Amino acid sequence: MKVKHIIFILTLFAHGVAFGQYDLVIVGGTPGGIMAGISAARLGKTSVILERTNHIGGLPANGLGATDIATRGATTGLFSEFIGRVKKYYVTTYGENSKQAKDCSDGFHFEPAVAERILEQMLAEHKDKITVLKMRQFDAFQKNITLRNDGIEAIRILNRESQAQEEYTGKVFLDATYEGDLGAAANVPFRLGREGHDEFNEPGAGIVYKYWGGAEGEGTTLQGDxxxxxxxxxxxxxxxxxxxxxxxxxxxxxxxxxxSLINDVWTGRHTGVQMLGVTEAMLEENRKHIAKGNPSKIPGDVWGIARITNMVSLPNEKTDGNNQHMAFISTDLPEENWPWPTSGWAWRDAYAQRLRSYIEGLFYFAQNDKELPQHFRKAAKEWGFAKDEYTDNGNFPRQVYVREGRRFEGEYFFTAKDATAVTPGQRPPVHAGSITASHYALDSHAVRKREPNRIHLDGFLSYPSQVYTVPFGVMVPKILDNLLLPVPVSGSHIGFSTLRMEPCWMAIGQAAGTAAALAIDKKVKVRNVDLRDLQSSLLDQSATLLYYKDIHAGDPDFKMVQVLGLLGYLPAWEARLNDAVDAPTLLLWETLSHSKLAAEPGKTSRKDVLQFLYKNL
Known part of the structure; x- marks a missing residue:
């Protein structure tokens, strides 16, 4: 080591700078970051996960216990391992026939503390490869990142306990934050807000007022903002x-x-499509009905605490309480969060406290305000926080549900067309470079508070999608050679609205860790990782890259079907391996393979032909 380097290091130590060198430096202890570390560890690579708080796990460890996935089996790999461990925990702890085992819904529903415990256990199994450092804050300033030769050389982190600055160097860096702070500090271009309908021709783009479950209404302009x-x-x-x-x-x-909740409760007014059949006279009649001690009779209306929070059952008589989609006022706090993605942590912490106070106040109001019906208050008071959750935070979640932060502009920009069928009943476009399949609706929450004479809150919407493929390029920035963005991925507001679910983030994180390991082994830029090698490794890890209804991870022919499917041999939703090949399919396969196949339509099985093709790729 040169003398000037020794002097530089001694100077940094004198100023309270600590050092760490790893194969992967991961900012954010979210599930996406965790799965990246685990997948890299299983391929022999070291990681450090830098988490700002005292707890890892992101949203699953902070109340999101009813897994957001529309098609079970669409996303597998480490996500399936996680839910499998959840199920095993409840079966082992309470018994196979217990209510808890039933309520965990095959591992897709879980208590916050259980999610954190299992994620901690998964990390601990790789403690020789993964270092988890909590209370480490990255601030999105250029001074906190060293760039050299089109890559990141080092980042600087604040130790929130000692207030010392720490420096970490690595071969590959991953931004696994919900906000996209690392990518921003590295000057990767990003988007905020909503694109207009005119930019990508997406449903729900721009300003939209929409009945929940119904069509767009007055005030919809589809303009971006x-x-x-x-x-x-x-x-x-x-x-x-x-x-x-x-x-x-x-x-x-x-x-x-x-x-404003008072009149909503007394009349039964809500934001669902059922309101199309409700008249003002019906609302006034409902007021009289409620005054007699009855619950609301307006179609679609709900009573008690469910009026302000949507609840899904979890084991041990708990719920995942989200915003009530059918309400003008619930646990979301629109407008005030707009600065969050690009603000510093002092502002974010203040908003987090404001949001907590707002939600606690809303529940207190619903349970105690004397202008609400007495029997409504009584029903609402049946509910409270779970005493055995978040015991170090007053039984309140520690993590704000940051649904959307920065959306980076990557090698591939994901939009609604990537998640919707080309023609009805068929698949969305299949990406040959897929790193996972996934499925959730095009789903966004409100951007503005209640406005007079609107049928719902601006931007609160859901549109159907189909099981889709996610290309590698959504996490690869157009600049920098050793940075991946597995959580603040590349996409439009509507496109991102389906990618942002934790199962998908886990799968993208798994792919990021695998890609980083391959890049290090092959000594190439992460963007230049051979996609066939990446996909082969992911398939060996039981990841699903293209969903089929009749072939699943673990089946003997799973990898063959996945590989050939991505090459276009199996465009339908089912592989139908045991069926006889028909003439049109045989012609397709001969065209794709540029060869004459020794098969007889109506007699030779599809499986036999596909196995021949797979062996001769």
Missing amino acids: NAVQSYNYRLCLTNQASNRVEIKKPAMYNRDEYV
Whole structure:
């Protein structure tokens, strides 16, 4: 080592700088970051995961216990391993025939503490390869990143406990934050807000007012803007008295924020498509009905605490409490979160406290305000926070549900067309460079608070999609050679709205860790990793790259079907290996393979022909 390098290092130590050198430097202990570290570790690579808080796990460890996935089996790999461990935990702990084992829904529903415990266990199994450092804050300033030769050489992190600066060097860097702070510091171009319909011809793009479950209504212009979809906390609630904590009035309680709920409750007015058949006379009649001690009779209306939060059951009589989609006022707090993606942590922390206070105030109002019907308040008071969750944070989630932060402009830009069928009943476009299959609706929450005479909140929408493929390019920036973006991926507001689900992020993270390991082994830029090698490795890890209804990870012919499917041999939803090949299919396969196949239509099985093709690729 040269003398000037020794002097430089000694100077940094004198200023409280610590060093760490790893194959992968991962910013963000989200599930996407965790799975990246695990997949890289299983390929022999070292990682450091730098997590800002005292807890890893992101949203699954903070209330999002009802897994957001529309087609089970579409996303597998490490995500399947995670849910498999969830199921095993409940079966082992409570018994195979227990209510807890049933309520875990084959591992797709889980308590926050269980999610954190399992993710910690998965990391601990690779402690020789993965270093997890908590209370490490990355601030998105250029001074905190060293760029050299079109790559990142080092980043600097604040140790929130010691207040010392620490420096980490690595071969590949991953931004696994919900906000996209590392990519921003590295000057990767990004987008915020909503594209207009005119840019990508997407459903739901721009300004949209839409009945929940219905069509767009008055006020819809489809124009783009800078609005960011709202955040909330995913609450863990229970109505079990032995484990219920009363929700108390917060110090910053402002009753005026919630008074619009009073008339909604008394009349039954809500934001669902059922309101198309409801008249003002029906709303007034409902008021009289409620005054007699009855619950609401308006179609689609809900009573009690469900009026302000949508609840999905979890084991041990708990719920995943999300924003109520059918309400004008719920746990989302639109508009005020718009600065979050590009703000510093001081602002974010202040907003997080504001959001917590707002939600606690909303529940206190619903349970106690005397202008609400007494029997409504009584029903609402049956619920409280789960006493055995978040015990170091007043039983309240620690992580804001950041639904959307920066969206980087990568090698591939994902839009709604990538998740919707080319023709009805068929697949969306199949990406030959797929790193995972996934499926969730095109789904976004509101960007603005309640406005007069609108049928719903601006931007609160859902449109159907089909199981789709995610190309490698969504996490590869157009600049820099050793950076991957597995969480703040590349896409439009609507395209990102389906990619942003944790199962998909886990799968993209797994692919990121695998790609990083291959890049290091082959001594190539991450963007130049051989996609066939990446896909082969992912398939060996039981990842699903192209979903089939009749062939699943673990089946003997799974890898063959996946590889040939991505090459265009199996465009339908089923592989039908045991069926006889027909003449049109045989012609397709001969065209794709540029060869004459020794097969007889109506007699030779599809499986036999495909196995021949696979062996001779």
